[in-house]
Amino acid sequence: MKTSNKLLIVLLVIVFSIPLAMIMSFKSAIRNKQYVVKNSYGYEEMSLNHLKPFKVVMLEASDGQTLTCNIKYGMGYSYKWNNYIKKKHNNIGGLISYRGDTLVISYQPKIAPDDDNYIQDADLDLVLxxxxxxxxxGARVIVNTLNGGYTKPLSFDLSRNAELNITTTLDHRPDISDSLSESNRTSVSQYAITCDNSRIDIEAHIRVQKLNIAADNNSTLIIGKNVMIDSLNASIAPETMVEAPYKFIGSIKR
Structure with a gap:
């Protein structure tokens, strides 16, 4: 056999053996749990922390939506932070406590940007x-109705430049309501929303049987074209900005 052919065979063996060795290494790492799963923010995926039952959630944040809370449905009560990790000796800005039957989640951004633990905005999942x-x-609340998301009745009380987004999104990507069929529409029995100097944005591919809204003091109300509402009762202040399909305008009282 010529030397060139021997070299070619050796080269082919090396080329095909490298992927095989990598696969075997990956399988070993997975079997021994020597791997890190990261979420869409690029942070390590953390496990859920269990909570005792509660009836009310209080979200406290400085103005500007420095805290985002994603409401999700599950078998119990739990939470996890999505975009920062509590490090040793790090007095993080996120605090979770109880006041009677109220779960209190508060967040204040770090003051010193040169701190390696500095996070301007915090994002967490809350499972109910x-x-x-x-x-x-002052916090942002997101209710995602996609793929069996949270569809139970909810009441919201928004103030201090808070924001409520009821949406149909996929892994933090833009709203996909326009691409969904009627068979994908989620049904919700009731939402009750009180809004003071805050924003309500309902863009989800849903059918709400009963929607009650009261908005005051320079609030914003947006209802998307893909939303279906059987019964809408909305009372808003004259200065409230409204963007909604014409079919809903008659049910909005100023």
Whole structure:
């Protein structure tokens, strides 16, 4: 056999053996749990922390939505932070406590940007299995109705430049309501929303049987074209900005 042919065979063996060795290494790492799963923010995926049952959620944040809370449905009560990890000796800005039957989640951004643990905005998932009252003081609340998301009745109390987004999104990507069929529409029995100097944005591919809204003091109300509402009762202040299909305008009282 010529030397060139021997070299070619050796080269082919090396080329095909490298992927095989990598696969075997990956399988070994997975079997021994020597791997890190990262979420869409690029942070290590953390496990859920269990919570005792509660009836009310109080979200407290400085103005500007420095805290985002994603409401999700599950078998119990739990939470996890998505975009920062508590490090040793790090007094993080996110605090979770109880006041009677109220779960209090507060967040203040770090003051010193040169701190290696500095995070301007915090994002967490909150898992519920019963209807609840969500009180937001300056925080952003997201309810995603895609793929069996949270569909139980909810009451919201928004103030201090808070924001409520009821949406149909896929892994933090833009709303995909326009691409969904009628068979994908989620049904919700009731939402009750009180809004003071805050924003309500309902763009989800849903059917709401009963929607009650009261908005005051320079609030914003947006209802998307893909939303279906059987019964809408909305009372808003004259200065409230409204963007909604014409079919809903008659049910909005100023």
């Amino acid at each position: 299995n019963q209807e609840a009252i969500i009180i937001s003081r």
